[in-house]
Amino acid sequence: MDKWLSHNNVAKVIALIVSIILWAMVHLDSGTPVAPTPVVNTKVIPNVKIQVVGFDSDNYVLAGLETDKVRLEVRGKRTDITTNFSDYKVKLDLSDVEPGTSSQPLTHELPPGVQLVSMSPSIVKVTIEAKQSKDVTVNIVTKGQPAQGMQLGSPVVSGSGVVRVTLPESELVELGRVQGVVDINGIAEPIKGKSVKLVAYDKQGREMKNARIVPSSVDVDIPITKLYKNVPLEIREVGQLPDGLVVSSVESDVNGVAIYGSKEVIDGISSYSVFVDLSQFKGTNQTRYTVDLTPPEGSEKIEPSSVTITVKVEPPGEKQINNIPITLKQDNQQLTATILEPAENKISLQVLGAQEVLDKLKPEDIKITADLSGLGPGTHMVPVEITLPLHVGLAESDNSRQISVEIVENVEPAQTEPEVQPDSNSANDEDAVVSPSENVEGDNNGETNVGG
Template sequence: MDKWLSHNNVAKVIALIVSIILWAMVHLDSGTPVAPTPVVNTKVIPNVKIQIVGFDSDNYVLSGLETDKVRLEVRGKRTDITTNFSDYKVKLDLSDVGPGTSSQPLIHELPPGVSLVSMSPSIVKVSIEAKQTKDIAVNIVTKGQPAQGMQLGSPIVAGSGVVQVTLPESELAELARVQGIIDISGITEPVKGKTVKLIAYDKHGQEMRNAVIVPSSVEVDIPITKLYKSVPLEVREVGQLPDGLVVASVESDVKGVAIYGSKEVLEGISSYSVAVDLSQFKGTNQTRYTVDLTPPEGSEKIEPSSVTVTVKVEPPDQRQISGIPITLKQDNSNLAANIVDPAEKKMSLTVVGAKEVIDKLKPEDIKITADLSGLGPGMHMVPVVVALPLHLGLAESDQSRQISVELVEKAEPTVTEPEEEQDSNSANDSDAANLPPENAGGSGNNVGGEQKQ
């Protein structure tokens, strides 16, 4: 052993080994870093949203997209594969794609140092449809009720009242209306320039969300006034004119009045009456009366507040009117009435009134009625009731008139006894049965059947 150790070469080898060990120990103790081996990972990014680029949305609509999300599997260093999913993008370029259905490739964008392993799907089917535009009138609908006693007018749309609606060609045919809603609950004043948003609806009343409306809103005026009702003006004559004068005409400067108030009050008003006192006649053939108008009970006001009534008078004239028909009023349908006197069943009356009124009078304008109610068969003297047009009267000799009427019972209708009719039919059947077959019936079929006359 001592001999082996004393050998020069062996000593050199041992010295080299010891020096290497010492060197290694020194360097390990100094903390000098050692480069690590790179580690490559894979990661799945689910539900990456597809971004549409280059699409002409002014002229087309994307009516169908097979899916709007994809699944990405990527590879890269652990430090490069981030957890910020917004760094992973998938795009669909439709810049050169026109109307119709086609399959288009997807384009991916990844963070630096990251590569794509797979993308599912990598191709998607898209459907593109051309847009069309249609002009349509705006419809404004009110919601709610105005304050009590207020009358709502029709909405007024500023401008032409027409907007343009753009929709996919397949949906445009379903467009029914473009409508805006304005709330008028409790308003007491007119609405001016109210901006109302517009919505397009289809034939089923559903909102068409794809519709592009230009303009998307309009300005609307809502007229509102106090609730009123127009009713005719009726003029009543009271008092008496001086002797020797009759009324030729009565005219007011208005034909009707407007009464303001609540709906309940107005529903009970059908006309408005004013009285003209003829005893205030001032001695001329034409007198004007000013009559103040008072609002009916429960109403707020009346317009106009006064009217002017012009009364024309003149000396009386008279004329005999012939051929006036007589109307009989009876309650017994079993009695027939016959006017015996006058034989012509018409009357003549002497009528008194203003000449211009009498000149327009016709026989049918006068109503003569005789009431036969309660009378039995026989001859009767029956008074008549005369109804004349306004401003006309009867001469004194015609104030009381009677006619002679005969009432007779109506004859009862003749009724054929069923037994006799049956016997007659039986006899005919018997005779027919005794005839030869060719004479028994018109057609040689059943005897006693229907015979054509």
């Protein structure tokens, strides 16, 4: 054994074993852990949203962006590569980019300890367009129908009703209107100060989502009232004034009234009548009546509820009205009528009434008509119908007037023979034919004037 121990190689092996044992004893006693070898991983982060920074959105619009997402490939320790994708950021800085189309680089931000392997794409094409503004008047429309019996007024926008619309230059020329919608379905009371959101539409009626509207909403009032109709007030006179008085004027403090009710009812009303009984006149020259107004059948209300009628009277005056034309009323087109008496086809009348009324009276204000219906050819005495203006009467006690009228049948046009052209040998012959038209007298049109 001594021989084996004295061998050099054996001694070296023994020395190595002892060294390893001593080393292990030292490190086990110190408690120092042995560092493991680090493990590096790679990971792909897809669809990382590009964040645009430094862009002047007040004056420009990002009209085009080649892509808004990128693909990242990163590497690092397993503990550093997180699964929270919000820690991985890609940014596009447009702070110094002018309007137009250009390619811009992308930058990235990664979690600590993580390195970028690749980014696809790393450059993107962008298009920037300048904005322009335009002042537009707001249009407010209503949706639905108000409650039964209510009438909708026109919407009223507070302030100037004008807003400023900002759009890319290429889109601003297509701007059609700025509109707000108010739902009025079933409402029975006015709407006050309702905030209405505004939307811009192009000329084809499509919403322009890129539009910036300032202000974006407006306050609107929607007036609503009961359904009504304004109709004229008609004053009808009944009864007779005391002898020796005539009406100078009858006036009301209103010209018309408002009648409330359903559409079917008020559509059938064209006027409203009040009656004044002249036999109840009590004043010497003027009397005021207060007349209560009753809503027409089927209606709900009338405004005003009463009116004041003023009647003015005075002793009558007289005036002769000359040259009043006579109108013939005839239904037979085969007959022609001529007035024989009066020869001038006009009548004079002595009328009476208030002096103020007589001073304004003209011949054309009086209508005199003779009805020839049913009368045949011959001479006839025909009574005339006299229609006088309100508050004017005849001074004569006998209102009957007659005129003399001659009625004849219309003459058929004469039948003429064709004119015979003489030959050259008989131009001076005393038997040459003469056209009958050369011996016929009449007016240019073959018409007969009635009544001279």
